[in-house]
Amino acid sequence: xxxxxxxxxxxxxxxxxxxxxxxxxxxxxxxxxxxxxxxxxxxxxxxxxxxxxxxxxxxxxxxxxxxxxxxxxxxxxxxxxxxxxxxxxxxxxxxxxxxxxxxxxxxxxxxxxxxxxxxxxxxxxxxxxxxxx
Amino acid sequence: xxxxxxxxxxxxxxxxxxxxxxxxxxxxxxxxxxxxxxxxxxxxxxxxxxxxxxxxxxxxxxxxxxxxxxxxxxxxxxxxxxxxxxxxxxxxxxxxxxxxxxxxxxxxxxxxxxxxxxxxxxxxxxxxxxxxx
Numbered sequence: 001x002x003x004x005x006x007x008x009x010x011x012x013x014x015x016x017x018x019x020x021x022x023x024x025x026x027x028x029x030x031x032x033x034x035x036x037x038x039x040x041x042x043x044x045x046x047x048x049x050x051x052x053x054x055x056x057x058x059x060x061x062x063x064x065x066x067x068x069x070x071x072x073x074x075x076x077x078x079x080x081x082x083x084x085x086x087x088x089x090x091x092x093x094x095x096x097x098x099x100x101x102x103x104x105x106x107x108x109x110x111x112x113x114x115x116x117x118x119x120x121x122x123x124x125x126x127x128x129x130x131x132x133x
Numbered sequence: 134x135x136x137x138x139x140x141x142x143x144x145x146x147x148x149x150x151x152x153x154x155x156x157x158x159x160x161x162x163x164x165x166x167x168x169x170x171x172x173x174x175x176x177x178x179x180x181x182x183x184x185x186x187x188x189x190x191x192x193x194x195x196x197x198x199x200x201x202x203x204x205x206x207x208x209x210x211x212x213x214x215x216x217x218x219x220x221x222x223x224x225x226x227x228x229x230x231x232x233x234x235x236x237x238x239x240x241x242x243x244x245x246x247x248x249x250x251x252x253x254x255x256x257x258x259x260x261x262x263x264x265x266x
Contacts (some may be wrong), residue, residue: 005246013242018209077245109146112210113138116256123249132241 009084011038011046013132016055016080020072020133026065046084053083072133079124142217144171144179146265149188149213153205153266159198179217186216205266211258 005013018032029047033040050056052091057069068075138146151165160245166173180199183189190202201208 006255017240017242107150109150112257112260112265116253119252119256120249124245128243131245 005081006078006085009081011036012043012050012084013077013078014038015043015046015050016068016072016075017132019066019068020057020075020129020130023068023072025058026063026067028065031065038097053080055080063076065102067077067128075128075129077129077132078123078124079131081124082121092117138214139218140224141179141182142214144169145183145213145217146210148176148183149173149208149262150177150190150197150265152199152201152261155203156201159192159196159200161198163249164198182217187214188213201262205262208262209258210260210262210265211256212253213262214257215254 007031014021014036015032015038029040029043032038033043036043038046047056047058051058051066054069055075056066058064058066147169148165148171151169152160162176163174165171166176169176171179180189180191184191184199187202188208189199191197191199
């Protein structure tokens with residue numbers, strides 16, 4: 001594998017896409033769970049995070065559910081990825097505490113990979129949820 | 134995690150860096166293994182692949198070992214990564230055979246992530262081993 005989004009980020013993006021495609025109505029978590037084949041437990045965690053981040057609003061009551069809290073064009077994909085991925089390490093030797101590599105004191109691999117990661121995010125920062133709908 | 138090179142690629146890059154820093158002499162696999170804290174078994178697989186790819190040459194005999202087979206400035210990091218990673222999938226839903234997602238027929242997430250991956254590789258394609266030494 002080279003780049004692998006966590007299942008959490010993947011599901012966050014897909015949940016946002018589902019809500020974006022159904023922006024004209026309130027959707028229940030159960031519906032997203034069934035239609036997107038995600039476990040409801042996992043989806044609840046994803047939704048909670050999306051609420052915290054201000055992308056999704058919860059509506060209580062008999063006709064309650066969730067919906068986007070802002071226009072899709074204001075939800076930047078790079079931000080979503082950055083805020084749902086918990087660990088941005090690129091190579092094993094980046095792991096904290098692993099100082100056995102003799103190249104470490106003067107290793108430029110980290111810089112090169114960081115700058116490539118920067119290019120990756122710059123590309124995602126130019127896209128919004130609206131581009132995915 | 135967001136981007137994670139396989140340990141294989143990480144070790145391939147670090148092996149090349151070690152050989153690049155010691156380009157004035159033949160180095161034994163045992164030395165690289167000890168100095169870089171890689172298991173010799175794993176390193177032998179890495180070296181075999183680097184020989185196949187034409188980056189490393191094996192020298193037999195009592196003073197045998199390995200060395201770079203071309204100048205560091207001709208070893209492009211993007212090529213090394215591309216040729217040592219066996220699976221470039223980005224998100225779980227990219228996995229072949231997983232067609233349960235209802236968004237799949239018209240999903241633009243794949244395109245957006247592919248273009249970001251392209252930006253990542255373009256950055257690595259502009260760097261050679263010489264930049265890492």
